[in-house]
Amino acid sequence: MSVEMSQFHQVFxxxxxxxxxxxEQLLMALxxxxxxxxxxxxxxxxxxxxxxxxxxxxxxxxADVTHIMENLLDKARKGEFSLSIQVVDVLLSTTDTLGExxxxxxxxLAIDWLKVTQAQTILNVCLVxxxxxxxxxxxxxxxxxxxxxxxxxxxxxLFSEERVSSMKGSAQDDFGLFTAEPTLAxxxxxxxxxxxxxxxxxxxxxxxxxxxxxxxxxxxxxxxxTKKVGxxxxxxxxxxxxxxxxxxxxxxxxxxxxxxxxxLIGAExxxxxxxxxxxxxxxxxxxxxxxxxxxxxxxxxxxxxxxNRFPRLVRNLAGKLxxxxxxxxxxxxxxxxxxxxxxxxxxLTHLVRNSLDHGIETAQQRMAMGKTxxxxxxxxxxxxxxxxxxxxxxxxxxxxxxRILTKARENGIMTEQSPADEDVWPLIFSxxxxxxxxxxxxxxxxxxxxxxxxxxxxxxxxIVIESQAGVGSTFRIQLPLxxxxxxxxxxxxxxxxxxxxxxxxxxxIQPSLDQLKTLSNQRLIKVRGEYLPLLDLYQLMALEPINIxxxxxxxxxxxxxxxxxxxxxxxxxxxxxxxxxxxxxxxxRVSGVSGATIMGDGSVALILDAESLALQVKHLDGVTI
Amino acid sequence: xxxxxxxxSSHGNDVDEEFLSFVLGDESYALDIMSVKEIRxxxxxxxxxxxxxxxxxxxxxxxxIVPIVDLRMKFDIGQATYxxxxxxxxxxxxxxxVGVVVDAVSDVVKFSAQQILPPPEFGVSFNTxxxxxxxxxxxxxxxxxxxxxxxxxxxxxLMDLNTTAGQE
Amino acid sequence: MTKKILIVDDSASIRQMVEATLKTxxxxxxxxQDGQDALDRCKTQRxxxxxxxxxxxxxxxxxxxxxxxxxxxxxxxxxxVLTTEASDDxxxxxxxxxxxxxxxxxxxxxxxxxxxxxVLG
Numbered sequence: 001m002s003v004e005m006s007q008f009h010q011v012f013x014x015x016x017x018x019x020x021x022x023x024e025q026l027l028m029a030l031x032x033x034x035x036x037x038x039x040x041x042x043x044x045x046x047x048x049x050x051x052x053x054x055x056x057x058x059x060x061x062x063a064d065v066t067h068i069m070e071n072l073l074d075k076a077r078k079g080e081f082s083l084s085i086q087v088v089d090v091l092l093s094t095t096d097t098l099g100e101x102x103x104x105x106x107x108x109l110a111i112d113w114l115k116v117t118q119a120q121t122i123l124n125v126c127l128v129x130x131x132x133x134x135x136x137x138x139x140x141x142x143x144x145x146x147x148x149x150x151x152x153x154x155x156x157x158l159f160s161e162e163r164v165s166s167m168k169g170s171a172q173d174d175f176g177l178f179t180a181e182p183t184l185a186x187x188x189x190x191x192x193x194x195x196x197x198x199x200x201x202x203x204x205x206x207x208x209x210x211x212x213x214x215x216x217x218x219x220x221x222x223x224x225x226t227k228k229v230g231x232x233x234x235x236x237x238x239x240x241x242x243x244x245x246x247x248x249x250x251x252x253x254x255x256x257x258x259x260x261x262x263x264l265i266g267a268e269x270x271x272x273x274x275x276x277x278x279x280x281x282x283x284x285x286x287x288x289x290x291x292x293x294x295x296x297x298x299x300x301x302x303x304x305x306x307x308n309r310f311p312r313l314v315r316n317l318a319g320k321l322x323x324x325x326x327x328x329x330x331x332x333x334x335x336x337x338x339x340x341x342x343x344x345x346x347x348l349t350h351l352v353r354n355s356l357d358h359g360i361e362t363a364q365q366r367m368a369m370g371k372t373x374x375x376x377x378x379x380x381x382x383x384x385x386x387x388x389x390x391x392x393x394x395x396x397x398x399x400x401x402x403r404i405l406t407k408a409r410e411n412g413i414m415t416e417q418s419p420a421d422e423d424v425w426p427l428i429f430s431x432x433x434x435x436x437x438x439x440x441x442x443x444x445x446x447x448x449x450x451x452x453x454x455x456x457x458x459x460x461x462x463i464v465i466e467s468q469a470g471v472g473s474t475f476r477i478q479l480p481l482x483x484x485x486x487x488x489x490x491x492x493x494x495x496x497x498x499x500x501x502x503x504x505x506x507x508x509i510q511p512s513l514d515q516l517k518t519l520s521n522q523r524l525i526k527v528r529g530e531y532l533p534l535l536d537l538y539q540l541m542a543l544e545p546i547n548i549x550x551x552x553x554x555x556x557x558x559x560x561x562x563x564x565x566x567x568x569x570x571x572x573x574x575x576x577x578x579x580x581x582x583x584x585x586x587x588x589r590v591s592g593v594s595g596a597t598i599m600g601d602g603s604v605a606l607i608l609d610a611e612s613l614a615l616q617v618k619h620l621d622g623v624t625i
Numbered sequence: 626x627x628x629x630x631x632x633x634s635s636h637g638n639d640v641d642e643e644f645l646s647f648v649l650g651d652e653s654y655a656l657d658i659m660s661v662k663e664i665r666x667x668x669x670x671x672x673x674x675x676x677x678x679x680x681x682x683x684x685x686x687x688x689x690i691v692p693i694v695d696l697r698m699k700f701d702i703g704q705a706t707y708x709x710x711x712x713x714x715x716x717x718x719x720x721x722x723v724g725v726v727v728d729a730v731s732d733v734v735k736f737s738a739q740q741i742l743p744p745p746e747f748g749v750s751f752n753t754x755x756x757x758x759x760x761x762x763x764x765x766x767x768x769x770x771x772x773x774x775x776x777x778x779x780x781x782x783l784m785d786l787n788t789t790a791g792q793e
Numbered sequence: 794m795t796k797k798i799l800i801v802d803d804s805a806s807i808r809q810m811v812e813a814t815l816k817t818x819x820x821x822x823x824x825x826q827d828g829q830d831a832l833d834r835c836k837t838q839r840x841x842x843x844x845x846x847x848x849x850x851x852x853x854x855x856x857x858x859x860x861x862x863x864x865x866x867x868x869x870x871x872x873x874v875l876t877t878e879a880s881d882d883x884x885x886x887x888x889x890x891x892x893x894x895x896x897x898x899x900x901x902x903x904x905x906x907x908x909x910x911x912v913l914g
Contacts, residue, residue, distance in 0.1 A: 005810065005902075012806030045803075048848045048877070053804050055899030063899075070877075239805070254688070496672065541674040586721045587683060587692040588784055590673055596683060596690045604671040604685050 005057055011239070012053045013106050016062070019046040020102065021308070023095050027088055028311055040077035047073050050098070061101045061116045068123040069094055075127075087126050092312075094119050242338065245298055252288075252295045253579035256485065257598055259288045260576055264600040289577065292485055299339070303381040303390065304332030306341050310352055310379060317356050324363050324374040325356060331381035336388050340459055340479060344390070347452040351392045351475050352377065354448070359396030359473055369470065371395070387503075388479045395472040399425055399465070407433060422562075425465035429453040457589070462611050464561065478561060478611075486580055488597075488607065490573035491556065493538045493545050497605045498569075499578055499597055504610040506557040506564070508572055513551050525555055525566045532557070533617045534566045537608075540592055540616060546570045563614035580607060592616075641735040646767055647714065648729040649696060650703025652750070653765060655734060656714075656772040662722060663715040664730055667707050677782070686715065686722060692783060693724040699781065700750040703728065718776040723783060734767070736760045741769060751775070796913050797821045797838070801831040801845035801857065802875070811844070814902040815909065828852025832860055835867060842913055843872040846898075847883075855890040862891035871912045875900075 023046045026039050047070045054062035069091065075081035083091075097119045104111050259281070266274070266281045307329050318325040336344075360375035367373055378393040401424055408414035408427045416423070427433065431450040456463050461479035480486070488499035489508070515526045516534075523534040534555065538545035547553045547570055555566040578597035583590055583606075594609035644655035663686075670682030670693050679699035683690050693713060697705045705726070713724045741758040755778065757769040777784060798820050800811045805826075812822045823840070825831035827849040835843075843861065847854035854874050861867040871893040876883045887895050896908060 007813075008806045008810045011809060012804070015805055042850070045848050045850060049804050052846070052877070052898050053806050056807060056810065056901075541672075543672070543674070581688070581690045583683065583690055586689060586723060587673075588782075590676070592674065596671070598685045598688065598690075602685055603669065604683050604690055606671065606673070 009057060012057055012059075013102065014239075016050050016053065016102050017099075019050050020095055020099050022046050024092065024312060025308065027092050027095065028315070030083070030088060032083055032085055032088065035076075035083060037077065040073070044070065044073040044077050059101075059105050061111045061113070062098060062105065065094065065098060065101070065116060065119045065123070068120055068127070072123060072127055081127075090122055090126055094123060240298075242299075245295075245338075248295050249299065252292045253485065255288050256292065256577055256579050257600070259284055260578075261600040263576075285577075296337070296485070297335075299337050300335035301338050301341055302333050302335050303341070303388075304329075306344050306348060307332050307379055307381070309345075310348075313349065313352065314356065314377060317353060321356060322362060323356065323360055325360055326374050326376050328376060328378045329380075330378065334381040334383055334388060336381075336479065343455060343459055344477075344479075347455045347477070348379075348390070348392070350448045350452050352379070355392060355394040355396065355473070355475075359394040359398070361397055390477045390479070391474055392477075393472060393474040398469040398471055398473050399428070399467040401469065404428060421467070422465075425467055428465075429463075462561070486578055486607065487575070488578050489556070489575050490599075490605065491537070491554070491567075491569040492571045492573050493541060493569055494543050496541070496543055497573055497599065497603075498537065498541070499605050499607045500556060500558070500567070501594075501607065501610065502575065504558050504560055506559050508554055508556045510553075511551050511555050511566075516550055523550070525550070527557060527566075532564055532566050534568055535613065535616055536568045538568075538570075540613065541606075558610050558613070560611045560614045563617055565614060565617050567613065578605075578607065641737045644734050644736065644767075644769065645714070646731040646734050646762075647712070647727040648731060649700075649727055649750075652702065653731065653767045654770050655760075655767050656716075656770045658733060660716045660718055660772050661714060662717040665713050665715065665724075666709065667711040667713055667726060680783070681726065684724070686724075689722055691715070691722045691724055693726060694781065694783065695726040697726065697728070702750050716772060716776060718773050721776075721784070723776050734760075734762055736769070744768070752780070754778070795819060795821050796841040797823065798909065799823050799825060799831060799834065799840040799843045799845075801825045801828065801843065801849070801854065803827050803846065803849040807846075810902070811905065814905055818906055818909070820909070828854060828857035828860075831857055835861060835864065839866050840870060842909065843867070843870060844875065844896075845872065846875045847877075855886060855892075858887075858890040858892050873908070873912065 023043060026043045026046070030036075030039060030043075047066050051063055051066035051070050054060070054066065072081065072087075072091075076083055097115055101111060101116065103109075263281050263285070266277045268274075269277050310329065311327055314325055314327040355377055360377065361369070361371075363373045366375065376395050378391070380393070381388065381390045383389075401421065404424055404427050405414060405419075408424075408430070411430065411433070413430055414424075414427060429449050429452070433449065453463055456477055456479070459479055461477055464476045464478070465473065466476070467473040486499075487502040489502055489505055490497050490499055492498075509527070511525055517524045517526065517531065524531045525534050526532075534550060536545070536548070536550075537543075538548070545553075550566075550568045553568055553570045554572050555568055556572075557566050558564065578599075580595040581597055583593065583596050590606070592609055592612050593606045595607045596604050597607055599605050643658040645658045645661050646653055646655040648654070668684060670684045672682040673680060673692075676682075677699075679695050681693045681695055683692050685691075695705050697703050707726075710729065712727050712730050714727060714730065715722060715724050740760050742760065744753050744756040744758050746753060751768070751770065755771050755775040757771045760767050760769060775781065798815055800808055800815075800822060801824075802808050802811070803826050808824045808826070812824060815822050823834060823838070825834055828845070829851040831843070831845065832852065843858075845854040845857055858872050858874060861870070861872060872891070873894050873896050874887045874890070874892045875898050876887065876895050877898060884895060893912070896905075
């Protein structure tokens with residue numbers, strides 16, 4: 001009975017991907033002058049693992065290339081071959097090639113065999129090239145991959161049947177048993193073997209039975225590195241398909257909806273029964289919340305999984321552009337939802353390329369300005385309140401205000417005479433907008449920034465720009481903590497209910513007439529000595545309100561990253577946790593709205609997007625009252 | 626609320642295709658039955674601010690937030706009334722669900738490729754881009770709508786420009 | 794009595810594949826992801842056969858074999874080390890560590906079954 005191999009392919013692809021990432025990381029971090037032995041071993045093992053699996057599952061192209069790579073790395077870790085920067089570069093580009101081949105297998109596309117042979121050739125060249133230190137007794141380094149022919153050879157052997165073969169590297173049999181007496185090698189009971197130096201996270205295991213076991217010096221396992229390769233750092237982890245987690249999240253979301261339906265019904269049950277019911281429902285609400293948090297945290301992954309591609313990218317790009325750039329990464333441990341991680345890659349990559357291409361100046365330019373020769377690019381992630389903030393900052397030239405304004409006016413999109421900086425920078429997000437003097441092949445085609453902003457908004461986030469000429473720029477991306485659930489305040493305008501995320505609400509008040517004022521067509525409300533602009537939700541949402549006078553309704557005070565204002569509504573309906581349902585799944589983005597939710601009675605309520613509502617507020621600079 | 630099973634008809638040239646016929650104003654139309662997910666009566670929708678008038682709003686279809694459009698309003702056909710006879714056809718097009726409001730739903734009809742005549746250039750409320758052709762059943766003319774093209778069109782504007790984020 | 798086999802390999806895809814293969818012949822299979830993991834299991838269970846890869850993090854195959862041989866429960870257990878090639882050097886080291894035999898990777902499932910039957914009798 002044969003076993004269907006393809007069921008294991010997916011796991012192999014994921015493993016191979018991880019090995020390739022590890023390879024890249026380790027190669028990048030390698031100290032050429034004094035390479036760490038353990039690192040070399042890990043690098044070797046990564047290549048070896050890929051070779052092993054690809055051989056078994058028949059991914060010949062992968063096996064062929066990794067075989068030679070493995071040879072090279074084996075010699076390197078044994079000290080028979082010293083790595084130079086050129087060789088490391090070759091290894092890095094081989095890793096890239098392996099990634100491409102892996103993707104071809106994964107997507108079932110044709111293999112570019114030309115690339116494969118090229119990769120093999122260049123590795124072989126490294127092996128025989130005098131740049132590397134070859135030990136004279138090496139058998140040429142061009143060992144062909146021993147192909148197991150199932151029909152031709154036995155494939156295995158027992159050592160007792162062993163024939164002495166004087167030829168190195170010729171495999172007569174692929175299997176063998178040594179002798180009938182397997183204990184020959186070990187001399188039990190005598191101190192021939194020393195205590196093994198093993199990392200034991202559980203602390204003290206008595207590995208040594210009464211005749212302790214000796215080991216040839218075994219390298220210590222670097223727990224941090226091995227964590228990636230085979231999950232062996234001592235904590236038990238589980239590989240789970242994302243579809244399973246997604247369905248858990250959906251279900252916990254449905255749980256929230258059902259629980260809020262129950263709460264509605266429960267509120268109508270009178271008397272003592274009603275009280276008991278309501279307190280049980282309160283308990284249910286607590287439990288539901290906990291389940292949700294737990295389920296959401298399953299999908300949370302550290303941002304580092306996005307960030308870790310940037311050292312390589314920055315190195316390559318800086319090289320290409322002939323600029324000196326130092327990349328600082330902070331907050332890699334900050335966790336965000338897995339779904340967001342995947343969708344952040346493209347926008348972040350574009351922003352990083354942008355900073356390198358247009359922001360950071362060349363070394364000469366920098367020194368002429370009195371700046372450090374090397375530019376700094378800071379990639380930072382942090383959690384602030386209910387959001388994750390990811391920022392990309394450079395100490396380069398900053399955005400060119402004049403150029404941007406000229407281009408915007410050319411395209412007819414800026415009519416104000418002297419707009420504030422914060423109104424100028426967002427112009428670069430307009431479609432087709434690019435002020436790059438020349439379109440480099442890196443960025444500057446003008447298709448990038450608008451897509452960047454759209455992608456971020458599609459995640460429910462915002463992007464804000466700060467810039468100072470000659471000093472640098474910062475792109476700040478703000479993302480919601482989770483994709484799925486939000487604590488909200490339900491408000492009503494006329495018949496329609498909307499949800500305002502609690503995270504933006506400062507307080508709600510029933511204003512008195514003397515708190516309200518109008519100034520040049522802008523209504524204001526006075527709160528604790530300060531005047532804030534007022535917006536009417538019925539106007540923003542084109543609805544018929546019950547009241548148009550704020551003093552007869554409720555004003556919700558809202559604070560966003562840059563604005564504070566009051567929102568007039570007819571009434572507060574209540575606070576509840578809502579499941580965010582996408583409007584874009586079947587319809588499209590609606591401005592002022594970040595999604596929709598299903599209320600306890602099955603009806604749909606729109607979830608308001610405080611940040612874009614804030615954009616409706618006109619500036620009140622220099623207003624005296 | 627009736628549910629229609631998706632037909633198994635293939636779309637070869639010599640094989641009949643199945644269509645769901647419906648009424649707008651006093652004309653009969655039909656659309657590919659494979660795109661029909663469900664048929665419901667008209668229910669309350671949640672209005673979307675600043676959307677065009679023919680986009681009535683969105684409603685909750687078993688957990689999905691689905692837009693409801695009134696083709697009668699969009700193409701100015703007949704009277705856009707909403708009563709107990711008004712029907713909403715839930716369509717599944719390009720992996721999205723959209724509901725279209727119609728006056729009534731008639732039978733499922735079959736046409737072969739030969740029976741479908743090219744649509745006229747004028748005299749039809751819909752732009753010919755959105756039509757597959759004309760056919761007759763018992764002397765009644767039925768206008769075959771290319772519903773996928775219509776729903777996905779810029780004219781209806783139901784979908785965003787492509788983001789690399791794509792769909793959820 | 795159902796024979797129990799311990800498979801030691803740091804590659805999940807290979808572990809899964811080997812397990813699926815051996816289970817078709819009704820062997821009871823236990824998986825370990827490296828030498829250390831395998832050793833931990835061997836302290837509380839006996840196995841009729843151990844198949845181990847050589848290159849693994851934390852503890853490699855040959856080390857594992859040497860340690861197992863020092864345990865009375867595993868002094869006579871058949872242990873096969875999976876190697877990348879059948880060079881004399883590798884064979885010699887395997888034998889010195891106390892392995893019963895070797896097998897070259899990549900192998901195909903049928904061969905694995907043949908060997909297993911042969912070794913377990």
